Amino acid sequence: MKIHEYQAKELFRKFNIPVARSGVAFSKEEALKISVGLGGFPVVVKAQIHAGGRGKGGGVKLAANPEQVLTIAEQFLGMTLVTHQTGSEGRIVRKVLVEAGQSIDKEYYLSLLVDRQTEKIVIMASQAGGIDIENVAEKTPEKIFKVYVDPLLGIQGYQMREVGFRLGFPAPAMKQLYGMLFNLYKFFVEYDASLVEINPLILTSGGTVLALDAKVDFDSNALYRHKDLLEFRDFGEEDPMEVDASRYSLNYINLDGNVGNIVNGAGLAMATMDIIKNAGATPANFMDVGGGASSEQVENAFRIILADPKVKAILINIFGGILRCDVFARGVVEAAKKTGVNIPVVVRMEGTNVEMGKQILAESGLNLTSASDLLDAAAKIAAAVN
Ligand code: GDP
Ligand code: MN
Numbered sequence: 001m002k003i004h005e006y007q008a009k010e011l012f013r014k015f016n017i018p019v020a021r022s023g024v025a026f027s028k029e030e031a032l033k034i035s036v037g038l039g040g041f042p043v044v045v046k047a048q049i050h051a052g053g054r055g056k057g058g059g060v061k062l063a064a065n066p067e068q069v070l071t072i073a074e075q076f077l078g079m080t081l082v083t084h085q086t087g088s089e090g091r092i093v094r095k096v097l098v099e100a101g102q103s104i105d106k107e108y109y110l111s112l113l114v115d116r117q118t119e120k121i122v123i124m125a126s127q128a129g130g131i132d133i134e135n136v137a138e139k140t141p142e143k144i145f146k147v148y149v150d151p152l153l154g155i156q157g158y159q160m161r162e163v164g165f166r167l168g169f170p171a172p173a174m175k176q177l178y179g180m181l182f183n184l185y186k187f188f189v190e191y192d193a194s195l196v197e198i199n200p201l202i203l204t205s206g207g208t209v210l211a212l213d214a215k216v217d218f219d220s221n222a223l224y225r226h227k228d229l230l231e232f233r234d235f236g237e238e239d240p241m242e243v244d245a246s247r248y249s250l251n252y253i254n255l256d257g258n259v260g261n262i263v264n265g266a267g268l269a270m271a272t273m274d275i276i277k278n279a280g281a282t283p284a285n286f287m288d289v290g291g292g293a294s295s296e297q298v299e300n301a302f303r304i305i306l307a308d309p310k311v312k313a314i315l316i317n318i319f320g321g322i323l324r325c326d327v328f329a330r331g332v333v334e335a336a337k338k339t340g341v342n343i344p345v346v347v348r349m350e351g352t353n354v355e356m357g358k359q360i361l362a363e364s365g366l367n368l369t370s371a372s373d374l375l376d377a378a379a380k381i382a383a384a385v386n
Pocket of ligand 2 (some may be wrong): 052053126130199213
């Protein structure tokens with residue numbers, strides 16, 4: 001689960017990770033009030049969306065006085081911000097962060113993430129921080145270094161010193177950096193984060209270390225033990241169809257092809273997407289209804305996929321184990337009747353109560369094509385859309 005910069009900074013403060021003074025505003029009047037409360041200009045107005053690249057996209061601006069705060073906030077609120085991370089459709093800005101302006105001496109890059117290969121937490125850092133970090137990663141990756149922290153041992157003093165030295169941090173600011181690294185690591189572990197990215201981490205001309213930006217992603221599977229994070233979820237930033245699916249505990253991811261598919265089990269869903277591709281078509285989604293789906297879940301899965309205008313045909317691939325084929329078939333029939341499905345549907349079903357399931361589908365009066373096996377299903381679905 002991603003959160004906004006202003007929310008991340010709120011959490012940072014609790015962990016004594018230094019950030020500038022700031023406040024979030026939902027209207028230009030609020031923005032003005034916050035800016036005046038910061039006690040001096042310039043301030044920075046930052047569009048809050050779940051995507052980076054805002055600086056380059058025109059979503060971060062300095063305001064030299066209260067009038068400029070009003071103008072910038074008015075411009076930002078409600079606008080569609082397009083950055084290299086949002087895709088061409090962009091994101092609507094619904095809130096802005098108003099932050100005390102900093103005089104920047106140097107910008108660094110610092111992030112923590114889970115490295116699956118080494119099963120460690122990796123600290124990535126660079127002296128070449130700021131809005132061009134993607135360029136740095138692509139053209140001069142040697143400028144980014146990594147320090148691996150064993151989660152059983154936790155972050156060690158020598159590792160913090162390594163980060164400091166390789167960043168070329170000036171000696172007087174070194175202690176601040178260690179404190180920040182220590183607290184960041186603590187935050188990362190305690191909240192089951194999967195990513196914490198600070199770009200830029202700055203050294204101000206006064207010699208203070210600050211997290212000027214904050215991008216945080218949490219492991220959604222661990223949210224049950226962080227109830228305080230749930231209020232940070234912003235449904236406005238998520239795909240509405242994925243939000244809908246999550247209400248019924250369906251594992252759904254919206255993709256850009258035109259073959260909708262409903263499968264039980266993530267592994268089978270991956271395999272199904274592969275065979276769709278192999279047959280020359282492209283999946284419109286990943287939809288795993290789970291091993292023990294109820295007919296209500298099946299119905300909702302069907303409804304969500306049918307509501308997707310890019311879906312031209314649906315492939316249903318079920319291996320009936322815990323989820324029995326008859327339960328599944330009833331869900332499909334209910335959903336198809338309610339939604340009045342008018343696109344081709346290919347069904348491949350095997351397993352527990354398969355005969356009963358097939359009978360339910362056959363007697364439903366619906367126009368469903370039955371497939372004998374996976375390859376047959378793939379060929380039929382490809383023929384339906386091509
Ligand atoms: P991003 O582009 O979405 O990553 O947004 P950032 O929060 O990283 O802001 C982009 C850039 O705006 C930073 O790299 C800074 O150069 C600049 N910036 C942000 N806050 C300040 C500030 O207080 N003072 C100055 N001078 N520049 C700032
Ligand atoms: Mn940034």
